[in-house]
Amino acid sequence: GAVVSQHPSRVICKSGTSVKIECRSLDFQATTMFWYRQFPKQSLMLMATSNEGSKATYEQGVEKDKFLINHASLTLSTLTVTSAHPEDSSFYICSARLEETQYFGPGTRLLVL
């Protein structure tokens, strides 16, 4: 149990375009999901907390207008990277909270050319 999926697993896009990443909890409902970003050889950095039916809470330094988060259902949260630039290239990972524990998706590798 407690499986979280992400789609796509990897994406390449041109600079200036927008990319949407989906995060789904497959066998449980999650009122809270989280989005992280990880650059090469670095640890995970929390970007935002996604709450079902309400606005996301962003960490300091994360632009909410650039990283749009929607948590429209108890099993789906989406992260849209708007007007992507090469510096947005990273590994994006979501997690979903079930009771006391967060379970992570497999990650989405974004490359912006």
Place this chain on the structure above:
Amino acid sequence: DAKTTQPPSMDCAEGRAANLPCNHSTISGNEYVYWYRQIHSQGPQYIIHGLKNNETNEMASLIITEDRKSSTLILPHATLRDTAVYYCIVRSLWAAGNKLTFGGGTRVLVKP
């Protein structure tokens, strides 16, 4: 949330027990100790968590000292597939958003 200190890396022999230490000397009474691991290019995998009692599951054992200032994750029989970065995180369940803050972790290399 309390900060944790882990060795940056360690090697383990395949088939032997791997003991991963974590120091969390500023942990408060309502903070749990969580362990996750991240295999290269994958999302973190939940391993185990505990408050003050020792815990065991099918993956590992968690030993928390009586004063709760440190803990040890034990992989009973390390395999090559256990090579990963292991993160020790302390977190209060009542903290706003129940956030997890990842430190540098311990890079574990299991050798044949």
